[in-house]
Amino acid sequence: MAVNYEVGPEYRRFNQKNNVIMRSAWDPALDDYSERSKQAITGHIEKGDRGFGHLDFAFDTGAMAVVSSFGTGINRPNSGFTSWEPLSTSNEREVPEELKVDGAGSPAELQSKVRRVARYLGADLVGFTPLDERWVYSNHFLPGKGEDGKGENPPVEFPQGCDQVIVMGLGMDHDMMATAPTAIMMTETHRNYSNMAALSGSVAQFIRAMGYTAIPSLNDTALNVPLAIDAGLAQPSRLGPAITPEFGPRVRLCKVITDMPLGAVKNQRDFGVIEFCEVCEKCADSCPVGSLPSGPRTTEGTNISSNPGVLKWYANYESCRRYWAHVGTNCGICIRVCPFNHGKGFHHAIAKWLITFRWKWINRLLVRMHGWLGYGEQKDPAFFWNGSGG
Ligand code: SF4
Numbered sequence: 001m002a003v004n005y006e007v008g009p010e011y012r013r014f015n016q017k018n019n020v021i022m023r024s025a026w027d028p029a030l031d032d033y034s035e036r037s038k039q040a041i042t043g044h045i046e047k048g049d050r051g052f053g054h055l056d057f058a059f060d061t062g063a064m065a066v067v068s069s070f071g072t073g074i075n076r077p078n079s080g081f082t083s084w085e086p087l088s089t090s091n092e093r094e095v096p097e098e099l100k101v102d103g104a105g106s107p108a109e110l111q112s113k114v115r116r117v118a119r120y121l122g123a124d125l126v127g128f129t130p131l132d133e134r135w136v137y138s139n140h141f142l143p144g145k146g147e148d149g150k151g152e153n154p155p156v157e158f159p160q161g162c163d164q165v166i167v168m169g170l171g172m173d174h175d176m177m178a179t180a181p182t183a184i185m186m187t188e189t190h191r192n193y194s195n196m197a198a199l200s201g202s203v204a205q206f207i208r209a210m211g212y213t214a215i216p217s218l219n220d221t222a223l224n225v226p227l228a229i230d231a232g233l234a235q236p237s238r239l240g241p242a243i244t245p246e247f248g249p250r251v252r253l254c255k256v257i258t259d260m261p262l263g264a265v266k267n268q269r270d271f272g273v274i275e276f277c278e279v280c281e282k283c284a285d286s287c288p289v290g291s292l293p294s295g296p297r298t299t300e301g302t303n304i305s306s307n308p309g310v311l312k313w314y315a316n317y318e319s320c321r322r323y324w325a326h327v328g329t330n331c332g333i334c335i336r337v338c339p340f341n342h343g344k345g346f347h348h349a350i351a352k353w354l355i356t357f358r359w360k361w362i363n364r365l366l367v368r369m370h371g372w373l374g375y376g377e378q379k380d381p382a383f384f385w386n387g388s389g390g
């Protein structure tokens, strides 16, 4: 069985300033992103490109409303719904100290209650892990702040004792993601970010009401993929995002970091993803700008946006991001074509079971069958407005 990751002595914590999205704020190599993206969108609307119309982009604006309003941001720590301070709500109740629930039981019982609350509030997947500080950003990046407006880069510091992580995943709609790249696909990713802001903020507020500290977080503050791996929700993959048994790479991740005594231990799982990626390469072959690697895993990064020192597959996020600007939306072709990005069905369950045996010849056959059966083809985005599927 392959190990999910190996971390070398050269590894250093990642500075969020080098995240490719943050670099648009300070790096001349990527600072034309917004302008190029705007031009691409106007061009699509003028030409009447399917899935890129005014209606489609208006749909996206609506889906993103929660995560882009009241100060909340996908990559912005300690903001809006994901504030590190208790949110001001109208239903705060004073509970006398002697009547407080004493931790609501053992760590296992606490985990069970948090899982139940998180599922109720919208999480499809919930896992727990101790906080491995290697996955915490060394520094935040706050665009637009600072004297020159180019952004501030303060170190990440947590309240004392916050060493437990609740990792949560939200599955994305298969048919909408199958239209990638379009504004319909982008809407589905942004809907999930909005839901994640509400979910992580609400779970954090529940934990605070129980008497503990809670730090809700989307893509800020710490790396979601290794946390999800440590929590047993996912495995790493060639295309970068974590692959889950339930949704493949079609999942968004968020977390709450807390001092609640959850007693989490690392619980990595192996359901055959690494061995499958070793023979597959569909994402690398399908990427329009060659941003994904073929061949074996390495510890070498591609540029400052990929942090070296971990044995894995490294994407070139610079060329990927430039392609997003060229298209005017995020892309998602690699997610669309991935054989783990299946819908529901008995035959998919059989394929997943076969993959756990890690037989190369079976994996090769499954990759071929995925192509023969037409999986991963782009879906006409008009389906959404015509009401067929979705
Ligand atoms: S999102 Fe698109 S451009 Fe980026 S790696 Fe995937 S396929 Fe390539």
Ligand code: SF4
Residues within 6 Å of the ligand: 237, 238, 239, 240, 276, 277, 278, 280, 281, 282, 283, 284, 334, 337, 338, 339, 340
């Ligand atoms: S497309 Fe293939 S190689 Fe790429 S992540 Fe999916 S299974 Fe792995």
